[in-house]
Amino acid sequence: MSDLDPFFNPRSVAVIGASREPHKIGHVILKNFVDEFHGEIYPINPHAHQILGKKAYVKITDVPAHVDLAVIAVPAPIVPAVMQDCVKKKVKAAIIISGGFSEVGRRDLEEQVAAIAKKGNVRVVGVNCIGIFDAHSRIDTLFLPPFKLQRPHEGSISFISQSGAVGSVVLDWVASEGFGVSKFISYGNATDVNETDLLEYLYEDEKTKVICVYLEGVKDGRRLLKVARKVSEKKPIIVVKGGRTEAGSRAVSSHTGSLAGSDSTFDAAFKQAGMIRADGVIQMFDFARTLAHQPPAKGDRIQIITNGGGFGVLATDELVSEGLKLAKMSPHSEEKLKKYLPPHAVVSNPLDLVGDAEPKDYDFALRILENDRHIDAILCIALFQTAGMSSEVVDVIKRFSDKRKKPIVVCSAGGEFTKKHTRLLERAGVPTFDAPTRAARAIKALVDYGHIMAHSA
Amino acid sequence: MSDLDPFFNPRSVAVIGASREPHKIGHVILKNFVDEFHGEIYPINPHAHQILGKKAYVKITDVPAHVDLAVIAVPAPIVPAVMQDCVKKKVKAAIIISGGFSEVGRRDLEEQVAAIAKKGNVRVVGVNCIGIFDAHSRIDTLFLPPFKLQRPHEGSISFISQSGAVGSVVLDWVASEGFGVSKFISYGNATDVNETDLLEYLYEDEKTKVICVYLEGVKDGRRLLKVARKVSEKKPIIVVKGGRTEAGSRAVSSHTGSLAGSDSTFDAAFKQAGMIRADGVIQMFDFARTLAHQPPAKGDRIQIITNGGGFGVLATDELVSEGLKLAKMSPHSEEKLKKYLPPHAVVSNPLDLVGDAEPKDYDFALRILENDRHIDAILCIALFQTAGMSSEVVDVIKRFSDKRKKPIVVCSAGGEFTKKHTRLLERAGVPTFDAPTRAARAIKALVDYGHIMAHSA
Numbered sequence: 001m002s003d004l005d006p007f008f009n010p011r012s013v014a015v016i017g018a019s020r021e022p023h024k025i026g027h028v029i030l031k032n033f034v035d036e037f038h039g040e041i042y043p044i045n046p047h048a049h050q051i052l053g054k055k056a057y058v059k060i061t062d063v064p065a066h067v068d069l070a071v072i073a074v075p076a077p078i079v080p081a082v083m084q085d086c087v088k089k090k091v092k093a094a095i096i097i098s099g100g101f102s103e104v105g106r107r108d109l110e111e112q113v114a115a116i117a118k119k120g121n122v123r124v125v126g127v128n129c130i131g132i133f134d135a136h137s138r139i140d141t142l143f144l145p146p147f148k149l150q151r152p153h154e155g156s157i158s159f160i161s162q163s164g165a166v167g168s169v170v171l172d173w174v175a176s177e178g179f180g181v182s183k184f185i186s187y188g189n190a191t192d193v194n195e196t197d198l199l200e201y202l203y204e205d206e207k208t209k210v211i212c213v214y215l216e217g218v219k220d221g222r223r224l225l226k227v228a229r230k231v232s233e234k235k236p237i238i239v240v241k242g243g244r245t246e247a248g249s250r251a252v253s254s255h256t257g258s259l260a261g262s263d264s265t266f267d268a269a270f271k272q273a274g275m276i277r278a279d280g281v282i283q284m285f286d287f288a289r290t291l292a293h294q295p296p297a298k299g300d301r302i303q304i305i306t307n308g309g310g311f312g313v314l315a316t317d318e319l320v321s322e323g324l325k326l327a328k329m330s331p332h333s334e335e336k337l338k339k340y341l342p343p344h345a346v347v348s349n350p351l352d353l354v355g356d357a358e359p360k361d362y363d364f365a366l367r368i369l370e371n372d373r374h375i376d377a378i379l380c381i382a383l384f385q386t387a388g389m390s391s392e393v394v395d396v397i398k399r400f401s402d403k404r405k406k407p408i409v410v411c412s413a414g415g416e417f418t419k420k421h422t423r424l425l426e427r428a429g430v431p432t433f434d435a436p437t438r439a440a441r442a443i444k445a446l447v448d449y450g451h452i453m454a455h456s457a
Numbered sequence: 458m459s460d461l462d463p464f465f466n467p468r469s470v471a472v473i474g475a476s477r478e479p480h481k482i483g484h485v486i487l488k489n490f491v492d493e494f495h496g497e498i499y500p501i502n503p504h505a506h507q508i509l510g511k512k513a514y515v516k517i518t519d520v521p522a523h524v525d526l527a528v529i530a531v532p533a534p535i536v537p538a539v540m541q542d543c544v545k546k547k548v549k550a551a552i553i554i555s556g557g558f559s560e561v562g563r564r565d566l567e568e569q570v571a572a573i574a575k576k577g578n579v580r581v582v583g584v585n586c587i588g589i590f591d592a593h594s595r596i597d598t599l600f601l602p603p604f605k606l607q608r609p610h611e612g613s614i615s616f617i618s619q620s621g622a623v624g625s626v627v628l629d630w631v632a633s634e635g636f637g638v639s640k641f642i643s644y645g646n647a648t649d650v651n652e653t654d655l656l657e658y659l660y661e662d663e664k665t666k667v668i669c670v671y672l673e674g675v676k677d678g679r680r681l682l683k684v685a686r687k688v689s690e691k692k693p694i695i696v697v698k699g700g701r702t703e704a705g706s707r708a709v710s711s712h713t714g715s716l717a718g719s720d721s722t723f724d725a726a727f728k729q730a731g732m733i734r735a736d737g738v739i740q741m742f743d744f745a746r747t748l749a750h751q752p753p754a755k756g757d758r759i760q761i762i763t764n765g766g767g768f769g770v771l772a773t774d775e776l777v778s779e780g781l782k783l784a785k786m787s788p789h790s791e792e793k794l795k796k797y798l799p800p801h802a803v804v805s806n807p808l809d810l811v812g813d814a815e816p817k818d819y820d821f822a823l824r825i826l827e828n829d830r831h832i833d834a835i836l837c838i839a840l841f842q843t844a845g846m847s848s849e850v851v852d853v854i855k856r857f858s859d860k861r862k863k864p865i866v867v868c869s870a871g872g873e874f875t876k877k878h879t880r881l882l883e884r885a886g887v888p889t890f891d892a893p894t895r896a897a898r899a900i901k902a903l904v905d906y907g908h909i910m911a912h913s914a
């Protein structure tokens with residue numbers, strides 16, 4: 001068992017700094033646990049007998065049972081004493097939410113905490129962080145109430161973020177879009193546990209299929225890249241690097257104090273380590289949900305299917321701009337499609353089923369193309385506004401996707417009627433995008449990961 | 458009065474091919490008019506006495522009153538005869554929805570229609586198009602029912618689309634996002650009225666502030682550019698060009714049959730004509746709603762304000778990547794901000810109000826910066842997840858925006874709580890984006906239009 005396991009699967013949790021006042025961080029965190037967590041919960045507060053129905057203790061050492069995880073939200077100057085108590089109590093993991101350390105010039109205080117943790121064998125996530133959200137075990141130290149920050153449902157994407165704000169905003173957005181996550185970790189100043197430790201942990205984690213990382217700077221780049229190379233052979237890693245421009249990198253240094261380094265160096269290093277780079281956090285999540293549900297592409301020859309010519313044109317432009325190729329289907333596929341599709345369909349690439357396409361046309365086309373060895377992936381444009389389209393096309397696409405012969409992504413834009421269907425597609429494991437550019441880039445990520453897999457081992 | 462005016466402001470409309478059968482195009486179109494249009498409506502159908510409560514006529518020549526606009530949805534071979542009737546009836550404008558002309562090899566039939574129209578002084582939108590939607594006058598020939606294709610509310614953005622599918626999808630998306638439009642025109646084969654005629658019309662149209670164009674190919678490029686140059690001095694024109702890659706341009710020729718031409722030629726021509734180019738249709742609308750509500754930027758010096766360091770970093774990267782500059786605020790602003798903002802705020806660019814920022818901090822910062830001559834535009838990041846943020850910040854930002862001293866765009870990502878506030882901001886005329894990259898590009902459009910304005914006249 002990894003020594004990071006108590007962060008994600010503790011049987012008992014103490015919330016140090018638990019508060020009775022609803023607007024306080026120590027209250028929100030306790031409430032998250034009381035509402036969702038199934039293990040034992042111990043509020044620690046020297047002035048309360050009971051909070052949210054749970055018996056409170058003056059110190060963690062007063063708790064009459066073993067504590068796996070301590071969540072610490074007390075003023076910075078008190079943290080060293082609290083950590084001493086945790087050591088006494090033989091707590092193995094502590095998430096220190098409290099800020100007021102090196103980020104405000106108190107490196108001394110942070111070093112004191114680090115020393116206590118190291119000597120006492122306590123692993124620390126933090127200091128100065130928003131901590132952990134685990135959709136499976138319901139560890140939730142995000143100190144913002146769910147009405148402001150929605151929590152995503154269970155999924156297979158884990159997300160490590162150097163920035164608490166970036167992390168929590170993404171999580172909130174992901175939840176409202178209906179996507180799932182496995183584990184989210186904001187590790188703040190990385191006083192002990194850093195991105196590399198977390199990558200190693202997620203490498204082994206069965207509930208994680210894809211790993212997202214938001215990074216601003218790296219302390220031990222060599223180790224990160226070594227670990228990433230290993231991890232990426234098993235699970236895709238998608239990275240967003242804040243501070244890729246010179247001005248951005250100056251902004252990083254005033255934000256986290258870490259040195260960002262030159263972007264081309266990072267870019268080359270990410271590539272070597274098999275990390276897939278995204279331009280921003282929404283694109284990062286576009287890639288993640290695609291890689292979590294679709295097989296990697298075996299090559300770069302993409303077939304477009306569409307029921308709208310203009311969207312076919314736009315998707316073509318985007319695929320080519322991403323450096324991908326338009327597949328040239330086999331003569332056999334071409335012959336069959338020409339024979340059985342309605343005569344006004346344009347059998348080419350894009351394969352244009354035109355505006356009166358029905359689900360059965362999509363079905364026929366997909367059944368022919370799934371066995372075509374000249375095609376590595378499908379970009380399927382399904383415009384739900386037209387008369388011939390119905391919910392059945394969702395089943396048609398799901399059937400193709402479930403066979404896992406070739407990856408497929410869908411592009412489908414519009415209002416409520418469309419969104420009803422794209423949500424169904426997403427739930428069926430088919431990544432769906434509102435713009436050809438997003439769909440094309442998601443396919444590029446599948447091609448990139450296929451390439452990484454082929455060149456590993 | 459322009460001879461295109463009857464397309465948008467007719468007092469009476471005949472729907473030729475009106476049908477009693479609900480799934481038929483001629484029924485959906487008639488229903489749109491019956492439900493929303495305030496003028497006279499005449500269904501034309503040789504086999505019905507009455508449709509949807511309106512008296513039907515065998516031929517348009519039987520209508521006992523003047524008809525301003527004919528909407529034609531009958532099989533292609535009948536269109537010439539129907540057009541002859543329109544000429545007899547002295548109809549001044551016809552929208553021909555019917556397909557089955559040059560796009561399927563029947564150039565002869567289309568030329569016949571064009572000749573009748575020209576000789577008879579009838580202006581034609583179409584053939585082979587989805588026609589017109591005018592949110593103000595409620596002309597609506599979109600033959601897809603509103604539950605599949607939502608209609609946007611009244612606004613000041615007009616949209617000309619060479620592709621019916623692209624146009625209708627965008628309209629549906631725009632409606633569901635809560636944005637407004639003025640006029641939408643899909644002109645199909647451009648048998649008579651083309652993009653340039655429409656640009657000229659929208660130049661004079663008081664209800665249009667910004668013009669969007671989706672283009673795949675151009676027949677008379679010289680005239681388009683000449684007209685665009687004139688129009689862009691008065692109203693921003695945003696253009697998306699389908700077929701910008703070689704493969705995309707091949708897809709265009711199988712889609713609309715028009716020659717796309719080399720992309721660099723188009724790019725240079727668009728620039729010369731003062732047209733702002735967008736990468737895709739969502740970006741086109743991002744630019745449009747920004748230019749419709751914010752003043753153009755007088756220069757390229759942008760100030761970022763944020764309550765999340767990571768988002769400040771990402772926005773910095775994006776602005777710089779767009780070729781914009783981070784503003785260096787005046788010593789006076791810097792002094793004031795340092796004196797009155799909370800001590801942990803980072804007074805720089807980005808101006809980081811940090812995670813506990815409150816609306817009053819935004820208010821103070823905006824009041825100082827609105828008069829700073831070293832700043833041309835504000836990119837304001839407002840993360841609503843944090844404890845200090847409340848709905849008041851919407852009023853604060855609206856107040857700044859209403860003064861129209863400098864343009865502002867907001868970046869704000871998240872779930873329902875956030876979306877509630879971004880909708881309020883949009884309604885207040887503040888363009889709001891979920892990703893720093895979208896916000897940065899929108900600002901770039903303001904800078905570009907400022908440049909176009911400064912170099913015109």
